[in-house]
Amino acid sequence: MAPHTEQLTRPAVRLRGLTRAFEGRTVLDGLDLDLPAGQFTALLGHSGSGKSTLLRAIAGIDHGVAGSGTLTAPERVSVVFQDSRLLPWRRILPNVLLGLDGKDAGERGRAALAEVGLGGRERAWPSELSGGEQQRAALARSLVREPELLLADEPFGALDALTRIKMHALLRQLWERHRPSVLLVTHDVDEAIALADRVLVLEDGRIGLDLTVDRDGPHAHGEYRTRLLKALGVSDDAP
Numbered sequence: 001m002a003p004h005t006e007q008l009t010r011p012a013v014r015l016r017g018l019t020r021a022f023e024g025r026t027v028l029d030g031l032d033l034d035l036p037a038g039q040f041t042a043l044l045g046h047s048g049s050g051k052s053t054l055l056r057a058i059a060g061i062d063h064g065v066a067g068s069g070t071l072t073a074p075e076r077v078s079v080v081f082q083d084s085r086l087l088p089w090r091r092i093l094p095n096v097l098l099g100l101d102g103k104d105a106g107e108r109g110r111a112a113l114a115e116v117g118l119g120g121r122e123r124a125w126p127s128e129l130s131g132g133e134q135q136r137a138a139l140a141r142s143l144v145r146e147p148e149l150l151l152a153d154e155p156f157g158a159l160d161a162l163t164r165i166k167m168h169a170l171l172r173q174l175w176e177r178h179r180p181s182v183l184l185v186t187h188d189v190d191e192a193i194a195l196a197d198r199v200l201v202l203e204d205g206r207i208g209l210d211l212t213v214d215r216d217g218p219h220a221h222g223e224y225r226t227r228l229l230k231a232l233g234v235s236d237d238a239p
């Protein structure tokens with residue numbers, strides 16, 4: 001295989017037999033998963049099914065949990081959470097640049113802030129930003145690190161419906177421009193279909209459904225929705 005082709009097809013994340021347990025209770029149970037480089041994947045599952053546990057395992061921040069299996073992930077991984085985790089005692093630009101050095105870091109930070117629509121807010125304090133703006137800053141902090149893999153755990157879960165729609169468009173736009181692999185954990189079936197090219201459902205510690213969303217194909221949003229809700233054990237005509 002030519003090196004170029006190999007690079008395109010090599011998975012960014014490879015999990016084999018991944019098991020994670022808390023105090024003897026198994027949450028992930030021999031899970032296998034490949035995430036191809038540059039793919040936008042969403043992960044759905046019931047509350048407590050282990051979505052965050054899986055994301056933390058991939059991020060390498062799952063200390064204090066018993067585990068086995070093999071896991072390969074890229075070197076540059078950024079994580080975005082439901083809350084922005086900005087340091088309240090630092091202004092926005094230093095928050096975005098936290099831990100980065102290099103002569104051009106400031107310039108890159110400003111460019112990332114401009115890209116998420118926060119140009120001119122570099123000197124604001126986190127408390128001066130709205131919830132949506134704080135999540136934009138969190139995205140800028142991830143972007144500036146040029147991640148090969150972006151892990152997002154319910155990043156829009158705390159935002160109002162209109163802000164969420166704007167953030168969906170922004171995240172998809174950033175992904176199209178930078179093409180990291182994305183794994184987005186969400187409770188929201190519609191958000192998953194709107195954003196991802198592949199939607200996974202976590203069930204009994206493994207991937208129960210692996211659905212490809214073909215944006216250019218004949219399938220309508222409603223068909224994907226019905227299949228996903230069925231996999232989640234929810235009827236879409238339930239009152």
Ligand SMILES: Nc1ncnc2c1ncn2[C@@H]1O[C@H](COP(=O)(O)OP(=O)(O)OP(=O)(O)O)[C@@H](O)[C@H]1O
Nearest residue numbers: 022023027045046047048049050051052053054187
């Ligand atoms: N540090 C921990 N100690 C003990 N149990 C834990 C710990 N972290 C997670 N768990 C348990 O593991 C299970 C999976 O939790 P996890 O947070 O991964 O689920 P989730 O699918 O992300 O849930 P939600 O959608 O509600 O955020 C839950 O039963 C949870 O109580």
